[in-house]
Amino acid sequence: MQLPGRLRSTTLGDVLGTLHRANVSGTLELLEDRGRHHCVHMTDGCVVAVDFDGSSRSLSEILRGERAADEQTLSRSLLRSIASHRLHGEVLVEEFRISPSVVAHALRLQVLERLTALDSLCDARISFRVAVRRSRQVASGAALTPQAFLRGRRRARDRDRAHEPGGLSSGATDSARRVLGLDSGCDLREIKRAYKRMVRLLHPDLHPDATGAARRELEVRFAVVTDAYRTLVA
Numbered sequence: 001m002q003l004p005g006r007l008r009s010t011t012l013g014d015v016l017g018t019l020h021r022a023n024v025s026g027t028l029e030l031l032e033d034r035g036r037h038h039c040v041h042m043t044d045g046c047v048v049a050v051d052f053d054g055s056s057r058s059l060s061e062i063l064r065g066e067r068a069a070d071e072q073t074l075s076r077s078l079l080r081s082i083a084s085h086r087l088h089g090e091v092l093v094e095e096f097r098i099s100p101s102v103v104a105h106a107l108r109l110q111v112l113e114r115l116t117a118l119d120s121l122c123d124a125r126i127s128f129r130v131a132v133r134r135s136r137q138v139a140s141g142a143a144l145t146p147q148a149f150l151r152g153r154r155r156a157r158d159r160d161r162a163h164e165p166g167g168l169s170s171g172a173t174d175s176a177r178r179v180l181g182l183d184s185g186c187d188l189r190e191i192k193r194a195y196k197r198m199v200r201l202l203h204p205d206l207h208p209d210a211t212g213a214a215r216r217e218l219e220v221r222f223a224v225v226t227d228a229y230r231t232l233v234a
Contacts, residue, residue, distance in 0.1 A: 001019075003015060003126050006125060007123050008123040011155055012119050013154050014156050015028065020150065022045065026042060026128055026129050027128070028040040028041075028126070028128050029127045029129065032121070032125075036053040036054065037053050038051060038053050038118055046143045046145070046149070047143070048111075049111060050110075058110075060088070062110055063098075063103075065205065069092070073098070076096070077096045089106075111144055115149060116226070119154060175228070176231040179228035180194040180229065181194060191229065195229040202225060
């Protein structure tokens with residue numbers, strides 16, 4: 001298995017696809033020139049955790065948004081986690097009796113959100129460290145299926161096809177415009193305006209009162225809108 005040295009020559013989707021096919025266990029490291037360091041932890045070819053050096057929702061924030069735990073439980077469990085040097089999710093399950101499936105679902109949402117943020121990186125130095133033992137960052141049940149961490153990721157082949165007759169410039173962009181409610185004569189300003197409008201309508205964080213099922217539906221629809229926007233501005 002050989003990975004490119006820089007992200008600019010490939011895409012995160014292609015790198016994750018290569019690691020998945022190789023069934024690896026270890027850590028993909030992405031080091032930006034400005035110093036930010038991101039890690040994608042993998043076990044048997046599947047993404048199980050992401051350390052994102054930037055702004056992202058914490059486990060507490062996700063559980064609060066899902067109304068899966070009250071504020072007192074989240075505060076006390078976080079303090080217990082810090083004091084005992086244990087994972088917050090582990091403490092929630094073992095000491096505060098939060099359902100393992102609820103915590104695992106929140107962790108998977110967190111991993112997906114962080115992967116989406118990494119997918120927008122233009123460049124970073126790529127390296128991979130093979131695991132000699134299981135990372136402490138990995139919580140039980142948080143592993144993503146290949147469909148979850150590969151679906152919708154940008155691929156180099158799609159980028160290259162965008163410049164070919166009949167490629168993304170025709171079929172895929174037509175579909176993307178339909179998702180955003182745009183016509184074929186739209187310009188970049190109209191695309192951005194339409195995307196912002198859809199964000200206000202569909203971003204899960206803007207619907208704190210949504211039920212669990214409604215929130216998951218919003219997440220799916222928001223992912224589709226985001227993919228359409230990326231297709232049009234790529």
